[in-house]
Amino acid sequence: MSVLGLSGLEEAVYRYLLRNPGSGGQRIQLELCATRRDVARALTRLSGLGLLHEAAHQNFVPADPQVTVDRLISLRLRGLYEEVGHVTRARSVVGALRAEQNIAAEAELSMERVEGVTQIRERIEDLAFFTRKEVLSLEPGVRLAEVIREHTRPLDTRWLNRGVQLRRVVHEKALVDSYTADYFRELAAQGAEIRVADELPEPLFAFDRQAAVVSAAPGASAMRAVVVREAGLVSTAVTLFEKVWEGAADLLDVDGVRNESGVAQDRPSKVERRVLETMCRVGKDEAGARDLGMSVRTYRRHIAGLLDRLGANSRAHAALLARERDWI
Structure with missing residues (x-):
């Protein structure tokens, strides 16, 4: 992987974590016979490139190989384009090369099935890395506190810090939990747009209107999802979101925290x-x-x-x- 910009040790660390996800620096150091300083540098650079995700207790989980290679290629190409930017005639070759690509391969890349909470979250994190303008989401779950603590809060913070527009519709019963209700109000105060509905379809996420994560099928398990990049499918997902958004109520219009029957409790938010x-x-x-x-x-x-x-x-x-x- 040196052609993609990784050193020999960085590649060895990444490959080791593919075989042993969740390993820490000390174990990697012993297995690869490398110094603590060199391993720490490799982990820092791989994390900075988004190729590793730090788990609990300073352990690391690797990004999916497809995402890793695509990201490294993108970074490498960016550097090469900057170096040879004056060679403008080379740009005309791109169109001819793309015409030679296998259409079936492109169609396969436009849709990807993922299973399991871990894989779905990894795909959302991968898409979040490249999101620059807008994130749309429908979240029908009513017990979100644990998800917010472990997964949602870091992503939302990253998006808002980058100036990404965040629009989200949540189920009104999710506001029963005070932690969840306070978190959504905190997001709204930071500039996110949060709306509440009494009925929501399947979970949906759309990123910059270029990619979406949707349920594998109506009524399918929350453990199965599809990542779509084909323009027509993404447009359909966005249209569904906008329809739900239009009929939902602004979070600030919801009277207080609701009980499990969806009735407002007699206390203020x-x-x-x-x-x-x-x-x-x-x-x-x-x-x-x-x-x-x-x-x-x-x-x-x-x-x-x-x-x-x-x-x-x-x-x-x-x-x-x-x-x-x-x-x-």
Whole structure:
């Protein structure tokens, strides 16, 4: 793999982890008879290239070989193009070479079946690495806390830090869990767009409208999925997402955390509590909305909803009733 830019030790480390996923640096050092410093450097570079994923206790899991080779080829080609960019005539060869490619092979690459939670998550992480503009997702699960801790939070943080637009629809019953509800509100505060629906189809993820991960078949096990890259199939997945998105409610419009029957509990969410506290402290809606980082319209909508839930006929009355209920 030296032609792809890996040193002999880096290739040896990657191949060893393919045979022994989940190994740590010390074990690799002993098996390859390499120094601790050299192994650490190799692991750092492979991780930086996205060829390894660090698991628990500083152990490492390799990326899929197909993804690894494609990524190395992409990086290598980028460097070569920069070196020979002045040779513009060579670009005309690309079209002729692509015409010689096997159409059947291209069709095979446009769809990939994956099975098992681990493989599905690996594919999502691989696609996340190249995502630059937008991630769309439908997540019908109602018990998401563990998934958020182990898988979702790192990806969401990476996307938002890169300025990727994140749009997600979740099931309203997922908000029963306070950790999950607080996490989605935290995402919304960071710029993600989160909506809530009482019914969702199969799980769906779309990346830059160039690739999608969908259920293998309607009603199929969550352990089976298909990664599609063919433009027509990706467009269909995006159209489904937009249809669900249009009919879903904004997270900020959902009244508090819901119980297992989908009924709002008689207590405010963290966002609503902050609105109540700000309403009692600030006289003007514009100032209150600015303090909370939301629009005046959203701020007033929250207040109207709280007055309705409290049965108050004025904001002063609402503040009094909220204190009596120990909401603030």
